[in-house]
C-alpha cells in the first residue's frame with residue numbers, strides 16, 4: 001500500500017536486516033526500525049512494534065532467517081532451535097507466527113547436512129512467507145469486495161489492515177478493493193481499547209487510502225447496530241479453530257453477539273495460514289493476557305508535540321487485560337479466505353486448511 005505515494009510493506013528484510021514500520025509511533029510519526037539480530041526481532045514482536053497476525057508471522061520467519069545467518073557452523077542446529085523457541089515465546093495467540101517460524105524451520109531441515117545451503121534456504125523461505133501473506137491478502141480483497149453493498153456502512157474492530165499483515169490486510173482489503181472500484185463505502189472504526197489499534201492504525205490506513213470513516217468508542221457499536229446504521233461487520237482473526245470458532249482482538253465477541261441480535265452479517269477475513277487444524281475449538285486457543293498497564297495507562301501526542309504516557313485509573317485499582325476473545329462459529333456468516341468464502345464449520349475449515 002502507499003505511504004506518501006511510496007509503495008510500502010509493513011515488514012521486510014534486506015541483507016539479514018529486518019525493517020519494520022514502528023507501529024506504536026503511528027499515527028503521529030512514520031518511522032522504520034532496523035533490527036540486526038533475531039533477538040531484537042523477537043523483542044519487536046513481544047513489545048508490539050510490529051503486531052497483527054500476518055505481520056508477526058512474516059516477522060517470525062525473518063527472525064528465523066536472521067538466526068540461520070548468525071548461527072555458527074559448529075552448533076548450527078542447536079542455535080536454530082533456541083532461536084525458534086525465543087521467537088515462539090513472544091506472543092501466544094496468532095497462529096501465523098507459528099506458521100512463519102515452522103516454514104523456515106522446515107526449509108532449514110531440508111538442507112540439514114549443509115549449513116551454507118540451509119542459510120540460503122532459510123532466507124528464501126522467509127521471503128516466501130512474506131510474499132505469500134501479501135498475495136493471500138490481495139486475493140481476500142478480491143473475494144470480499146463482492147460482499148460489500150453499494151455505499152455500505154461497514155464496521156470493523158482492531159486493525160486487520162495492511163499494518164497487521166505484510167500488505168493489503170484481511171478485513172480492510174475488501175474495503176480497499178471496493179473503494180478503488182468506485183463503491184463509496186463508509187467504515188465505522190471501533191477504537192479498540194486498551195491499545196486503540198482501531199483509532200490509531202485502522203483510521204490512519206483508511207485516511208491514507210481516502211476511505212470515508214468515523215472512529216467510534218467501542219461501546220457505541222451496539223447503539224449504531226440497533227439503529228440500523230451498520231450494514232455489515234468485517235473483522236480479522238488471529239487463530240481459527242477446526243470447528244470454525246475464531247479468536248480475534250478483545251471486544252470482537254461482543255460485536256458479533258450484537259450483530260447477531262440485529263441480523264447484521266458478521267464476516268471474518270483471514271488467510272488460511274491463520275487456521276489451526278490442531279485446535280479443535282476456540283476454547284483450546286491460548287489467549288494472551290497482557291500487562292495491566294495497557295488498561296491503566298494510555299499514550300499519545302501532546303499539544304506541545306511530544307509523545308506522553310498518562311495514567312487514567314486509580315493507582316490502587318487492579319486491572320485485567322485479556323488481549324483476545326473467541327467468537328463462536330455460529331455467529332460467523334462466512335470466512336473470507338484467499339481461496340474464497342467458506343463456512344465457519346468443520347467442513348468449510350478443513351476444505352481450505354493448509355496442514
Ligand code: MRU
Nearest residue numbers: 051052053158160164236237249
Ligand atoms: O494484539 P494485536 O494488535 O496483534 O491484535 C491484532 C488483531 O487482533 C487483529 O484483528 C488480528 O491480528 C487479525 S488481522 C491480522
